[in-house]
Amino acid sequence: MTNKSSILIVTRNLPPLIGGMERLNWHIAYELSKEHNVTIISHTEAKHQAPQNVNFYGVQLNPLPLFLILAFIKTFWVCLTKRPDILFAGSGLTAPIVTFWAKIFRKKSIIYIHGLDIGTNNKLYNLLWIPFIQSASKIIANSSPTYNICLKKGISEKKLSIIHPGVSFPPQPRDEQLIQQLKNQYDLQDKKILISVGRLTERKGLNEFIDLSFSEIVKNTPNTVLVIIGDTPKQSLNKNLQSKELILATAKKYDAENNIIFTGNISDDEVLSSFYYLADLHIFPVKHIPEDPEGFGMVAIEAAAHGLPTVAFATGGIVDAVKQNESGWLVEKNNYEALAKQTIMALEQLKSTEQCQHFAGQFEWSIFGKKIAEASVLK
Missing domain, CATH: 3.40.50.2000 (Glycogen Phosphorylase B;)
Structure with a gap:
């Protein structure tokens, strides 16, 4: 040029x-x-x-x-x-x-x-x-x-x-002091940590994940905690939203409300990076809605940049954002039983940070x- x-x-x-x-x-x-x-x-x-x-x-x-x-x-x-x-x-x-x-x-x-x-x-x-x-x-x-x-x-x-x-690559460097501070603040010591990052909309499918998958995950691994980073968007043009109250009410049906932590939106990149680093798995249960598709799934690439794999449904642009067995695992769309099983399996094995980051580097x-x-x- x-x-x-x-x-x-x-x-x-x-x-x-x-x-x-x-x-x-x-x-x-x-x-x-x-x-x-x-x-x-x-x-x-x-x-x-x-x-x-x-x-x-x-x-x-x-x-x-x-x-x-x-x-x-x-x-x-x-x-x-x-x-x-x-x-x-x-x-x-x-x-x-x-x-x-x-x-x-x-x-x-x-x-x-x-x-x-x-x-x-x-x-x-x-x-x-x-x-x-x-x-x-x-x-x-x-x-x-x-x-x-x-x-x-x-x-x-x-x-x-x-x-x-x-994606920002390489990501923010690890800050062990901040990571420990967040673990102490949210009582995450000795826990299996799932994180979800994004706006609380119907398409993101968190309420359905809690209803149809999370109880099975907690039953198998009782010390599992889901950290939800994000909030219901106020300025979104998409009115199909979910709320913190709805998600907690669903979790309460399974006595799992104490296994969920809401942080709200996080604008501090160092804090957000630290959550990616301290987590064991990024969960991305986006629903398959033909008239409201997930265009890509940038958050899966952000997770991979920090060496954190993703478990997600194979729907919309997520099939481009998650590479099977390298930066995570894709399961059949809207198959919540398969999503729970894959999440449990992923929590039981060590994450390959190098493979994740190699994939993310392309973006x-x-x-x-x-x-x-x-x-x-x-x-």
Whole structure:
């Protein structure tokens, strides 16, 4: 790449909102800004955490229709005054804004597509949003299952490519003092520790895991503790949510409520890394919901980067994020008996940190950034 391009990224998903899409979009902006002039249009609260060397324009986050209207107007203004070469949508949500103005100003449009962006069966979305996604210059899918859904939705194979989300690698170094502090704080000494990291939504399937698998795991290994890192998202567009109260009520049916610990969201990378290090297994019981697929499963890669294997259902983009017998184990989707058996087996054997980390190293953010840059400036 010899010439700098001017790239405008339009997205609602940026920190301090919490989630994989938010981290991904931050890194898209950061990696592209290393070689190109990047401007971001997003919600106002994201300005203070945006990459330092980007231009930022904020609009109101809520309500969603107002965000879209204001982002539409702001995109027009930026196109008129800054003349970006490329318009980039961080998800399908902002695809109509990007593709509309790209056509008006005769610029290139790129859409990064996550599972729910294209897998939803919402009639209004399929009627209005999908045609705009189809008309983009280039569509980047976050996994091979997402790629296949794009094909089914009529997106040209010539426009499609796959670029998996990335991970910070190598991870934060082990802090034995912090690890021991967390073990003492949460009474995790001499325990078999499962962790779940992510938002509490129906798709993540924690309540079903507690109901259909966890009691069997605890029965076999009574000192097992499930540490749940995350919370019910307040700003999520997906309203199929689960709550701490629901999960604890389910656990209480099996007298397992004392085997569950909620930490809430953790924004401190050192603390989160320490939880990955102290755990024996990452559990990822994502449900198979065709209209609400798991696009990729970045948390499984984050766990692997710390040498922590994952047990998960083979559904959605998780099949790209977990390598069987190397970074974890995949079991038949929605087979909770098999999930419990595999978890019990995994807890009884030593984890291979080197295999996990070797797999995770392929997803390093700098590698992701090179792929995104090459896709973005491709003529």
